[in-house]
Amino acid sequence: MSDELDGQLLQRFAESHRPLADAQFVAQIGQRREPADALGTLCSAWDTARAGIAIGVGTVWRRPYTRLMALLGAALSLWAVFA
């Protein structure tokens, strides 16, 4: 079956479109946006902090010998505890 649609119904839908210009509706969006913005700022700060930590740890981790040094450090700690 093709996507062919009924011409008369199409015309009826086109004719029935009602423009809804409502200043109150737009004003309400503005009012409801304020708390949403505050929450958005908090979420954004949290995301930024998380991204910063991830980048910091990732950058250090990618440096040469870092993994080897970490392993040596861990081994030294274990030796210090159990020796």
Place this chain on the structure above:
Amino acid sequence: MVALAMGGDRRAFTELVWRRQSWLRNLLRRLCRDPSLADDLAQQVLLQAWRALPRLQSVGAFGAWLRRLAINAWLAHLRGGGAVPAVSLDIAEHAEAFASVLPASGTQLDLDRALARLSHEERLCVVLAYSEGLSHGEISSATALPLGTVKSHVRRGAERLRMLLHAYESAEGDQLHVG
């Protein structure tokens, strides 16, 4: 305008709301059959759009993206059990019954009232096809319904709409003759 709003420009977003609110509310009114619920969902959609706008990948996709948000909001509302039950009448068998449910006072049974008699899924598919101009494939993608189901809903929904509107016109004609 969309690009400015994506950058967090409040005035640009307000302008976008002015430009799109009529279309968005009309779409949701057709789906919901309840103007206040439709307006509430439209506000939720626009607030969601404001928060997610910086992540929009293409300026040109704004309209389709907003439509998708509206469809998702409507489907989420249905899943949440907040739907008004559809009037279920078998039009093919009870065409005469439709004339009898028409108001005797000459109040118009317009397209919205005829749409109200379709099931939620039929109405969704018919509105997206006839009012929004989406292809069956696009409707399937937007609603996550199988393509065959979409085709069937559009075909049967349109058939039922035609019968309802015809019943209305006949009843109106009868009233004119009586008058």
